[in-house]
Amino acid sequence: xxxxxxxxxxxxxxxxxxxLLKKGLRRSLERFAILEEVxxxxxxxxxxxxxxxxxxxxxxxxxxxxxxxxxxxxxxGLVRKNQFGDEDNTKSRFEKGLxxxxxxxxxxxxxxxxxxxxxxxxQLIKTTVGDTMQFxxxxxxxxxxxxxxxxxxxxxxxxxxxxxxSNSMA
Amino acid sequence: xxxxxxxxxxxxxxxxxxxLLKKGLRRSLERFAILEEVxxxxxxxxxxxxxxxxxxxxxxxxxxxxxxxxxxxxxxGLVRKNQFGDEDNTKSRFEKGLxxxxxxxxxxxxxxxxxxxxxxxxQLIKTTVGDTMQFxxxxxxxxxxxxxxxxxxxxxxxxxxxxxxSNSMA
DNA sequence: GTATGTGCAAAATCTTTGCAACTGT
DNA sequence: ACAGTTGCAAAGATTTTGCACATAC
Numbered sequence: 001x002x003x004x005x006x007x008x009x010x011x012x013x014x015x016x017x018x019x020l021l022k023k024g025l026r027r028s029l030e031r032f033a034i035l036e037e038v039x040x041x042x043x044x045x046x047x048x049x050x051x052x053x054x055x056x057x058x059x060x061x062x063x064x065x066x067x068x069x070x071x072x073x074x075x076x077g078l079v080r081k082n083q084f085g086d087e088d089n090t091k092s093r094f095e096k097g098l099x100x101x102x103x104x105x106x107x108x109x110x111x112x113x114x115x116x117x118x119x120x121x122x123q124l125i126k127t128t129v130g131d132t133m134q135f136x137x138x139x140x141x142x143x144x145x146x147x148x149x150x151x152x153x154x155x156x157x158x159x160x161x162x163x164x165x166s167n168s169m170a
Numbered sequence: 171x172x173x174x175x176x177x178x179x180x181x182x183x184x185x186x187x188x189x190l191l192k193k194g195l196r197r198s199l200e201r202f203a204i205l206e207e208v209x210x211x212x213x214x215x216x217x218x219x220x221x222x223x224x225x226x227x228x229x230x231x232x233x234x235x236x237x238x239x240x241x242x243x244x245x246x247g248l249v250r251k252n253q254f255g256d257e258d259n260t261k262s263r264f265e266k267g268l269x270x271x272x273x274x275x276x277x278x279x280x281x282x283x284x285x286x287x288x289x290x291x292x293q294l295i296k297t298t299v300g301d302t303m304q305f306x307x308x309x310x311x312x313x314x315x316x317x318x319x320x321x322x323x324x325x326x327x328x329x330x331x332x333x334x335x336s337n338s339m340a
Numbered sequence: 341g342t343a344t345g346t347g348c349a350a351a352a353t354c355t356t357t358g359c360a361a362c363t364g365t
Numbered sequence: 366a367c368a369g370t371t372g373c374a375a376a377g378a379t380t381t382t383g384c385a386c387a388t389a390c
Contacts, residue, residue, distance in 0.1 A: 085251060119298065134318075136319075
């Protein structure tokens with residue numbers, strides 16, 4: 001059996017190549033190197049994370065290239081761009097686009113952890129809404145905000161809440 | 171029958187008052203004036219829109235106050251803060267928080283129009299996920315991205331696509 | 341060889357913050 | 366009176382852009 005991460009990257013590389021050719025864009029080393037970095041990760045990273053990772057990987061690219069390439073990868077569906085409204089308003093968080101259909105996110109409002117889940121009913125809603133509203137749905141973003149059950153997070157939050165309430169009493 | 175917009179504002183004002191008292195915050199004129207402006211609108215506005223509207227309404231407040239007050243209103247559930255990842259990454263768009271339970275948004279990737287809809291299955295997903303993942307869900311954000319059926323938008327997009335494809339052929 | 345892409349730093353945009361003046365309690 | 370709020374402008378943070386150099390085609 002083939003390593004699934006590797007085969008995913010292979011598929012992604014092929015897709016990127018096709019996309020670039022179709023659009024008449026150049027197959028620069030940077031674009032493939034960034035794609036490789038993206039597909040080596042399993043988290044939700046921001047542009048700066050990727051920039052730093054590329055430098056540690058000793059394939060130094062500029063921030064401009066990171067942003068440019070992420071745009072290209074989002075455009076061809078190889079990367080998903082998320083705007084979780086939890087911690088930092090202004091920055092986007094990215095993730096692999098392949099191999100994770102109709103998934104959604106849970107965000108802990110306390111520790112900002114990102115948890116993924118799938119629910120087939122999401123697909124049903126998408127279909128219904130597209131039909132009812134005459135809207136050609138291309139993609140979606142479903143995020144639930146709340147409190148996770150992680151022990152450490154719960155303990156830290158409890159402590160913070162306690163001190164906050166004693167503040168407001170002062 | 172009572173005007174529903176007015177009664178919504180009345181309810182909102184009461185809720186804000188209760189919240190401010192509970193938190194020991196001041197009931198400043200600015201906060202209530204901004205709440206009134208928010209509840210007089212039915213769109214998805216950004217902080218700058220609100221700032222401009224307050225000035226035209228001849229109740230000039232600073233941007234800092236707009237941001238501060240929006241935070242307060244979001245915190246007490248009277249305003250919803252959205253981060254639609256369509257046009258502008260960096261800015262949030264706000265809307266009334268009262269009188270629109272479990273609603274979601276459709277965003278046209280071409281004209282950036284915002285359409286609202288409701289689907290009871292969203293609530294079902296929320297419950298299931300909360301139980302399955304041991305996650306205390308507090309709020310959600312569901313956005314579908316796609317192409318709307320508005321004539322003008324379709325025509326404009328068709329024209330833009332045609333010129334873009336002729337570009338790539340050049 | 342030429343048009344595209346990259347790198348750097350400066351610009352642009354949204355949002356937050358420091359400090360003085362003001363105001364609700 | 367006093368602590369919380371406001372206003373202003375300056376700082377912060379992320380993302381975009383202009384121009385010179387490099388490179389894929």
